[in-house]
Amino acid sequence: MTTIDRTVPGLGRTKFSRRTKSNIKWGLLFCSPAIAGLLIFTAYPVIRTIQASFTSATMLTPGRFLGFDNYADLFTDAMFWRSLGNTVYILAWSVPLGIVVAMGLALLLNLNVHGRSIYRVLFFVPSIVPLVATAVVWYYVFSPQYGIVNSMLGLVGITGPSWLTDPAWAKPALIIIAVWGVGNLMVIMLAGVQDVPVELYEQAKIDGAGVLSRFRHVTLPFMSPHLLFALVTGLIAGFQYFTEVFVITSGDGRPAGSTMVAGLYLYQNLFAFFKVGYASAFALVLFILSATCAVIVFRTVGRRVYYGGS
Template identity: 40%
Template sequence: MLKTTGVKMKKSERRDNLNGFLFALPWIIGFICFSLIPLLTSLYYSFTSFNPVKAPEWVGLENYQYLLKDPLVLKSLKNTLFMAFVSTPINLFIAMLLASLLNSKYKGRGFVRTIFFMPSIIPMIAATMVWIWMFDPTYGYINRIIGMVGIHGPAWLVNPAYTKWALVLMGTWCTGTTMLICLAALQNVPRSYYESAEIDGANAVSKFFRITLPGVAPVLVYQGILNIINSFQYFTQVYVIINASSGGGASNAGGGPANSILMYPLYLFNTAFSYMKMGRASAMAWFLFLIVCILTYIMTKITKKVSNNGMGGE
């Protein structure tokens, strides 16, 4: 009897496993056809020289060696690192500041949260076009506002010294998603900790640095990882700005004034579709993948350390 029951259980398990596999089969097929095969194909292409009208020709490590010598690769990587490690802390600070303000109890709090989140749902291309107009050195609202206090505004998108800072300013406008995540983290900090601190006579600053910040530190580090990864995919804004400035055409393959906003993904795109060097572009993509993996590993280690040393850690 036990033996028969065991056989039935095995048949039931096999049937459940088969049903589960059949339900997952469309996703598996899609992953293999549209993710895994293109990924492995691009790895092969990174060791070849080819374009849409030329068959791939094996060149070994030539593409990777070229990347280390190409000054535009280093320039674009430097610009991307600037966005990753300058824009990310600023965006996290603003998101945390807004979340702290929205965590307070006051009338109309839900409406204010909606207002702060709305920029995150506006299409990026439309938002970028609005910012291009706002950055206009003569008619833009930004220079008009700072002109009210006697400051002569720069040519934001023309002067290479200010172009990347213009992108940073654009990024601070779309921190709604990060703000909501920080707000959820703030609400997850136990209220009893604040009550105990108040009994001990702690002020607002002390409570923030000793309770709030350690409590949300893992979330902040995680958001930092995501923002840094997104910074290495920074493309749409600069592509729109350069096309709007050049009016499209062949000149849009540049990187802005003195290549000051030539981001790595933009240079990768230009290499593949403007210069038609697909093999070199594949090598650039895998080089970027390696950089992101290394940075993600480092940030993950930092996250674990912060989690262990944060509130409740031993």
């Protein structure tokens, strides 16, 4: 009588050799500092933030359990909606403009011109300047009295605005500052442009394609992974926008709350009002918003990305 083997493949107990066990042990040992750091400095704060968001905790007291009261108060807070609106406004302008500027610079710096290495360094330097120093420099650049921007506008007979002291011009000034520091994104775009196969450009020229046609049908498809990366990271960074506006406005969102972004309002609730529970709920809402935007981008734009050879 033939015996039938009823063992389901893949469900049996996996047996590791002595060498494999040794590799796993040593691998975990060498990774233990990173694992410990992730648990202590990332996982634990996230868990504590979630826990605190349901309490009335302050800097000095653990508080009592409130349920979803912090979230209810957050969604009825007019300043929360204003800070979120300011954040979305800056993000909606700075991210696309930053991508366009970085892409344009990458295309220009890919040309075979004399001294292009110097130009690449000059355009990259702003991205490595500390954010606090950047904010201080731009504060003086946008000065209504002696700032270089209004001085240059005055040379052509234009009276410059008050910029950082005018509610109508404060956010455009912050957008200009954000676009100014796209040097790191420019380097990524430049690497993507240089990866486009040269033979495709040559074939397109033979077929009679012009400059714009070659850019649309050759450059953009190969650059789409880099553009997706720039879009997703720009959205995430936009919801965390804080340092420049904090330094320039002394942390109060002046003038008239026009620069009160979400990160700054979160900072005020935590370190000025000591409302740990409320600030924790705010932080979780921002995280959910940024994660949702990233998922939407991947589900929509991500499907149109072309990966060479796939």
